[in-house]
Amino acid sequence: MKTRMTELLGIEYPIICGGMFQVGRAPLAAAVSEAGGLGIITSKTQVTPEGLRDEIRKVKTLTKKPFAVNLNLFPSQTATPNDEFIDILIEEDVKIVETSGRSPESLMPRLKEHGFTVLHKVANIKNAVSAEKLGVDAIIIVGNETGGHPGMGDVGTLVMLPRAVDSVNIRNSWRGIFGWEGPYQRLITRC
Numbered sequence: 001m002k003t004r005m006t007e008l009l010g011i012e013y014p015i016i017c018g019g020m021f022q023v024g025r026a027p028l029a030a031a032v033s034e035a036g037g038l039g040i041i042t043s044k045t046q047v048t049p050e051g052l053r054d055e056i057r058k059v060k061t062l063t064k065k066p067f068a069v070n071l072n073l074f075p076s077q078t079a080t081p082n083d084e085f086i087d088i089l090i091e092e093d094v095k096i097v098e099t100s101g102r103s104p105e106s107l108m109p110r111l112k113e114h115g116f117t118v119l120h121k122v123a124n125i126k127n128a129v130s131a132e133k134l135g136v137d138a139i140i141i142v143g144n145e146t147g148g149h150p151g152m153g154d155v156g157t158l159v160m161l162p163r164a165v166d167s168v169n170i171r172n173s174w175r176g177i178f179g180w181e182g183p184y185q186r187l188i189t190r191c
Contacts, residue, residue, distance in 0.1 A: 010066045012036030019070025030062030044072040049084040056092045074101030132168045
């Protein structure tokens with residue numbers, strides 16, 4: 001199956017298993033990637049840069065297909081060592097990054113300098129437009145029915161999606177919808 005998203009990510013199907021805290025580990029990411037989608041491990045789950053390195057290496061023993069690492073930009077009581085995480089991504093030759101939680105603006109120069117494909121997760125149209133201006137390669141749109149961080153608005157994905165498609169020119173994907181209509185709707189919305 002060929003879409004703008006599959007071409008960007010080097011995957012077979014436009015299916016992304018977004019980064020999920022405490023769940024986004026090597027076995028899940030590798031299984032999704034092996035099935036033709038994009039699996040994502042979460043850096044925050046690994047706690048330390050060396051823990052992230054170990055998890056990346058586990059993924060690489062389980063699949064040779066593309067996978068990504070989520071960089072968590074949420075406020076936290078404990079510091080998230082994203083600069084050190086990026087060092088590990090560079091050293092381990094990871095090519096795709098998902099950012100979430102806040103604007104990736106401070107990380108974008110370094111990520112682009114090192115050739116990363118950057119996906120950014122957003123919960124509203126304003127942030128989608130801002131992310132595009134920052135130079136992310138694709139956005140992931142999440143509505144209020146998604147888990148983790150649905151944003152402050154009470155807007156569902158199916159309401160936001162048409163506006164997002166009309167508001168940005170970069171590739172976009174969406175999460176939060178369950179059921180048979182998901183893959184069909186994703187394809188017809190130009191991802």
